[in-house]
Amino acid sequence: MNAHANSEAASFRRAYYDRIKPMHLTPLWEELHNLVPREPASPCVPALWRYADIKPVLLESATLITAEEAVRRVLVLENPGIPGRSSITQSLYAGLQLIMPGEVAPSHRHVQSALRFIVDGKGAYTTVGGERTTMYPGDFIITPSWDWHDHGNQGLQGASEPVVWLDGLDIPLVRFFDAGFAENDEAQSQVVNRPEGHSFARFGHNMVPVRHRHASATSPIFSYPYARSREALAALQVAEAPDPWQGWKLRYVNPLTGGAPMPTMQTYLQLLPQGFRGQGHRGTDGTVYSVVEGTGTAVVSGERFAFAPQDTFVVPSWATLRLEASDEAVLFSFSDRPVHEAIGIHREQFLDN
Numbered sequence: 620m621n622a623h624a625n626s627e628a629a630s631f632r633r634a635y636y637d638r639i640k641p642m643h644l645t646p647l648w649e650e651l652h653n654l655v656p657r658e659p660a661s662p663c664v665p666a667l668w669r670y671a672d673i674k675p676v677l678l679e680s681a682t683l684i685t686a687e688e689a690v691r692r693v694l695v696l697e698n699p700g701i702p703g704r705s706s707i708t709q710s711l712y713a714g715l716q717l718i719m720p721g722e723v724a725p726s727h728r729h730v731q732s733a734l735r736f737i738v739d740g741k742g743a744y745t746t747v748g749g750e751r752t753t754m755y756p757g758d759f760i761i762t763p764s765w766d767w768h769d770h771g772n773q774g775l776q777g778a779s780e781p782v783v784w785l786d787g788l789d790i791p792l793v794r795f796f797d798a799g800f801a802e803n804d805e806a807q808s809q810v811v812n813r814p815e816g817h818s819f820a821r822f823g824h825n826m827v828p829v830r831h832r833h834a835s836a837t838s839p840i841f842s843y844p845y846a847r848s849r850e851a852l853a854a855l856q857v858a859e860a861p862d863p864w865q866g867w868k869l870r871y872v873n874p875l876t877g878g879a880p881m882p883t884m885q886t887y888l889q890l891l892p893q894g895f896r897g898q899g900h901r902g903t904d905g906t907v908y909s910v911v912e913g914t915g916t917a918v919v920s921g922e923r924f925a926f927a928p929q930d931t932f933v934v935p936s937w938a939t940l941r942l943e944a945s946d947e948a949v950l951f952s953f954s955d956r957p958v959h960e961a962i963g964i965h966r967e968q969f970l971d972n
């Protein structure tokens with residue numbers, strides 16, 4: 620076909636598209652390659668948020684609004700590739716939440732599942748389903764779908780400090796399904812009707828009460844203390860060689876199933892030895908990392924992100940990640956992998972270099 624015939628065909632097509640548009644019809648052949656890409660082509664980009672940059676503005680937010688007024692005083696970590704959507708990946712939400720001494724964040728519940736990873740300060744608590752847990756840096760805490768939850772900061776033995784944690788929620792996923800429900804509690808703070816440590820005593824020691832009947836999709840442990848997880852990594856470090864891609868990496872489990880602690884989010888803790896130069900790997904599950912200890916570099920699709928303790932970074936779906944550690948480093952991470960696995964689409968690759 621010559622150029623004239625080509626442009627004539629294109630204008631006939633355009634006229635046709637315009638004519639069928641009011642009928643709410645669109646031609647698949649114009650979109651097919653975008654709808655079914657050869658491989659994932661996420662609009663999300665890799666990004667790193669330095670805690671040293673964020674802490675001052677997060678603390679400043681406390682001069683503008685109370686936790687009670689805000690309901691949850693959070694700065695949302697928005698993926699620069701998809702601004703305006705309160706999302707760090709297409710399916711996940713992340714934010715840094717601040718609670719000042721003496722403040723409360725009122726009780727509510729929603730179908731979105733939430734995780735907290737404590738980044739800074741100690742002595743705040745969260746109450747989930749009538750049980751309270753005190754937060755310490757590095758603790759991984761769960762709020763199951765539709766459980767009442769409120770937070771507060773009473774301090775420890777008279778000492779109190781601002782407390783900051785990373786929130787991870789499946790908000791974009793629930794929004795995608797248009798399946799969100801939420802309600803506020805009658806009281807600011809729930810009545811605490813069980814002693815602290817009750818659920819950990821029942822489920823946190825590789826033992827389960829004999830007559831427990833498993834009903835929930837979420838782990839019955841709602842706080843996985845850092846001291847315990849870190850101890851496990853330290854023991855692995857002296858007992859076995861690190862994985863060339865990920866160092867010593869453990870996934871948190873629901874003790875009743877061996878599966879992910881939440882139906883939509885899997886969480887991990889990994890230790891990288893000093894001087895580690897990891898090989899590249901990639902997965903379809905976009906992943907959010909929180910740095911607990913040490914410094915190093917995350918090389919994401921060739922772009923270098925220097926990290927330090929308390930920083931957060933995101934690795935989009937199918938982007939290659941290489942981890943380097945200057946000194947011994949510990950990273951917490953979470954992704955939507957359980958959803959990929961549930962629908963049989965998860966893929967990952969471990970590269971030779």
Ligand code: 1HN
Binds near residue numbers: 729768790
């Ligand atoms: C929420 O309930 C919390 O409970 C944190 O701390 C962040 C973001 C959107 C919707 C609900 C919390 C949230 C949230």
